[in-house]
Amino acid sequence: MQTRTRDGLVLLLVGVLLGGGLAWLLGRRRESPPAAPRALDAVPAGALLVATLDLPALRASPAFAPFLREEREIPGLGKVRDVCGFDPVAALTEVAIAIPAAGEGGDFGLVAAGAIQDQALLACASKVIEARGGKPVVAGLGGFRAVRDSSAEGRGEIAVRPGGPILLGGGAYLRAMVDAVEGRAATVGASAAHDDIARAVGEGAARVTVVLTPEQRAELGRELALGGAGRAPAASIVAGGAAVALGPEIAVHAAVLCDAEAPCAELGAQLRAARDARAGDLATRLLGLGGVLERVAIAADGKALHARVKLSAEEAGALVERLASLRGLRQPSLAPREPPAPAEPPALGDAAAPRGDAGAPPPDAIIAPRQRPRPDDAGAP
Template sequence: MQTRTRDGLVLLLVGVLLGGGLAWLLGRRRESPPAAPRALDAVPAGALLVATLDLPALRASPAFASFLREEREIPGLGKVRDVCGFDPLAGLTEVAIAIPAAGEGGDFGLVAAGAVQDQALLACASKVIEARGGKPVVAGLGSFRAVRDSSDEGRGEIAVRPGGPILLGGGAYLRAMVDAAEGRAATVGASGAHDHIARAVGEGAARVTVVLTPEQRAELGRELALSGAGRAPAASIVAGGAAVALGPEIAVHGAVLCDAEAPCAELGAQLRAARDARAGDLATRLIGLGAVLERVAIAADGKALHARVKLSAEEAGALVERLASLRGLRQPSLAPREPPAPAEPPALGGSAAPRGDAAPRMDAGAPPPDAIITPRRRPVPDDAGAP
């Protein structure tokens, strides 16, 4: 066999093998299931704040596991698993929380991705609404089904579709999340500003990014000017964020982006002074935060300002536990309170002698009365992060 003929046959064989391998790979790609939805894929563009949580990473961390593994309760109804027959959060892997830049105060959206039992979740939400005296209504929203309380239009809705994600929001913003999840509207991934600050703080099991609109920055500047601060460095802030990376050590990285280098450097000097003052505060040291603040490194880098600190897992767990206790993040006990003791009748033949503890007191365990706050109407700002 001639050398030219032999080389041609070898090349033909290699081509057949490569072509067959490529066809096999393409076939495997067609047969593979579609990628699971990501929480950020349902967050609409124009968000002021976006926070994400990597639930498997947080569950595996000694510092945060206890908060995610403990039995969750629905206030007034009991344990979630007893009410619903299952724990809707058990199979979730990712959560995103968003606050829109254009919206009334109180608007927010929550997106949860992972293993979702859509029918069971709708049934659970309906049961909770009924137990609270409401009237659940289930309706279709595109590929999603949503449940809401028809007797209280002010509350939010829960929407879910087979395979997820789960959406929690209200009114127009919930529908905006549905449009984003179904690809009919831009998502927060199109925001270059959010992406910029996210890259500045890096990856983390928990991350939050905030991007101010031009209107919000102008209002911040006016408020600082009225307070007598003049052109304060804080007025130059464009965006900010923080990320918590988990490992043998807990690494916290915060960053602020400014519109110029000089105010960013000045802001860094102010934050270092505030850090030193707060680290020496007695109350701060009592909760164990003083020693952490002393280790926070704050440095400006051009138009960016970075703050970094590392903690051991034990140190982070103790600090989170103390902060949770102080902030009341733990759910209060639902055990009924003992009735107050009856008042002593006044003595016969004269008025009762005054006692130091006879003055009526508020029950220390009773919640404060609800405050009704009417949101102030503002002009709708441009989307945060818009070019």
């Protein structure tokens, strides 16, 4: 075989091998699984409220981590790990909650993304249903598998697929979420109004956006107009939202979008007056909110109204813990309290006798709140 012929065959073989390798790599790329969907990818268009939580960021925050590390329990059954053998929440990275603008009261959807164990989750949900005396039924729903209690129709169901997400909802709205995540229906990402208010409040580990429908705005205007003449400034609200950004300080940024500048400015003045009145309220100060409210800067910017405040991590943690404990304070005591013994009426000659609590104000005395100097809201950033 001549040298030239041999070299040609070698080059041809190398070309075939390179071409085959390139084709194999391209084929592997086409076969690679798609990126895991975001929680918002499963929220259908037309949502009234959308809330998102960045769980890794919250777990890393000293203010919120203690609440996410707590052992979760299923009422009446015990700890989740004991019932299911694992905690499904521990591996989640993102949660979205949605309330549809159109639908019956109580409709909502929850989407969770992360490292999903689909079969284990279905088994866990079935155990919980059986432990409560129900009858679990597992069925296909598009590319998802869903479990529900056939003895309690209308109470919602859980749907999951390999790789996620997890969907929790009921009836038609759960199916709308499946259609959204599988590309058969529009998602909330196509909503310009939700996008506008999300940009107004900025990014955050926790964020909520609310967009009113024209019918809801008209109803709000009618209700507010009952208390006085003319159109109330709050009736001009188109959307609202808030975001919590975590860092060395915790920054809370809330905003509303109005349909005109004048009512937005008037609404800002009303909110500043309400803030000052509420900050001096005794109950507000007992909760530790008085100082926080005094620092809230409220300022209008065209058709937008912004409210901002920053808290230290320690301050935010104490405030969250105090608010979370309110539910326990409201619950009645298990043991009935003994009624206090009736006090004996004082003798006529004792009317002017000094009392041990003479320095305390009478029960109906009004204690004027201490006023603190405030920054100019109109110039707030």
